[in-house]
Amino acid sequence: MEEAKRFRGVxxxxxxxxxxxxxxxxxxxxxxxxxxxxxxxVTAIVLxxxxxxxxxxxxxxxxxxxxxxxxxxxxxxxxxxxxxxxxTFEAIELAKDAQKEGASGLLVFPPSLFMWGARLRPEMIxxxxxxxxxxxxxxxxxxQYPLDQGLGYxxxxxxxxxxxxxxxxxxxxSNDIVAFERNLRAIRATGRxxxxxxxxxxxxxxxxxxxxxxxxxxxGSVAADLQAELFALVQRGDLEGARSVNDRLILLxxxxxxxxxLDMHNRMKEALGILGRIEAAVVRPPLCPISEVEREGIRxxxxxxxxx
Numbered sequence: 085m086e087e088a089k090r091f092r093g094v095x096x097x098x099x100x101x102x103x104x105x106x107x108x109x110x111x112x113x114x115x116x117x118x119x120x121x122x123x124x125x126v127t128a129i130v131l132x133x134x135x136x137x138x139x140x141x142x143x144x145x146x147x148x149x150x151x152x153x154x155x156x157x158x159x160x161x162x163x164x165x166x167x168x169x170x171x172t173f174e175a176i177e178l179a180k181d182a183q184k185e186g187a188s189g190l191l192v193f194p195p196s197l198f199m200w201g202a203r204l205r206p207e208m209i210x211x212x213x214x215x216x217x218x219x220x221x222x223x224x225x226x227x228q229y230p231l232d233q234g235l236g237y238x239x240x241x242x243x244x245x246x247x248x249x250x251x252x253x254x255x256x257x258s259n260d261i262v263a264f265e266r267n268l269r270a271i272r273a274t275g276r277x278x279x280x281x282x283x284x285x286x287x288x289x290x291x292x293x294x295x296x297x298x299x300x301x302x303x304g305s306v307a308a309d310l311q312a313e314l315f316a317l318v319q320r321g322d323l324e325g326a327r328s329v330n331d332r333l334i335l336l337x338x339x340x341x342x343x344x345x346l347d348m349h350n351r352m353k354e355a356l357g358i359l360g361r362i363e364a365a366v367v368r369p370p371l372c373p374i375s376e377v378e379r380e381g382i383r384x385x386x387x388x389x390x391x392x
Contacts, residue, residue, distance in 0.1 A: 096304030125312025199234030
């Protein structure tokens, strides 16, 4: 009998609300986490990811974010901690922090050094993950980036990573549906219980139809309910119904992922503000607030998608 996969379904990457002084807005954060945890079909939450502006968070703040989430929703949902750093040794320390604060898994980002040619040294990539796995016995999700950014892993390297017993999933953001299918087929062929979790938020439908086990998505912070409905419909084979939900999601995709791409989570915070789920869409520098014109565009997209 095939071994069960640890991760499946829709897994939002939470946004992290801030106060005007840029400190964590704990009240809004707890409210946001409760909303996510109550969405049918949400099976876990990713913390300290891109959506939470992790690059601006100190180690202490990352622990704080995990501690709050563990207290608020940890009893009802697994929490997956983002491990974002350029240092393997710091990654180990962050992973230990995550375990102490109640995380049920790790999402390991590629160190930025990898963009300078790590694909030609796959043993370097595997060693990075192996050292983390040896230090903390938590299931690991590998964050797969687009190959053209220099941070993505070749299919052969992904397959090699699945030999590490703690590797339980791939956050698949190759951003190329041909590469996505190639990676999915290769990992399925290993027989290992490794989940393929789509990060194709701009085209979830196609990746779900190809057989993704679920999704990890920052946009899930706004529309986890629609994403979960889409996934359930595809799983049931109701493609007509899924297309209808996808037509609603695409309205939000166009609003959130318009150029410049780096403003995507700013826009999602604005959406939470418009929906009354947080007080204000405060982002940390170097990110800047969006314009009122763009804010109105988000309001319109939320309305047309039936969320507002």
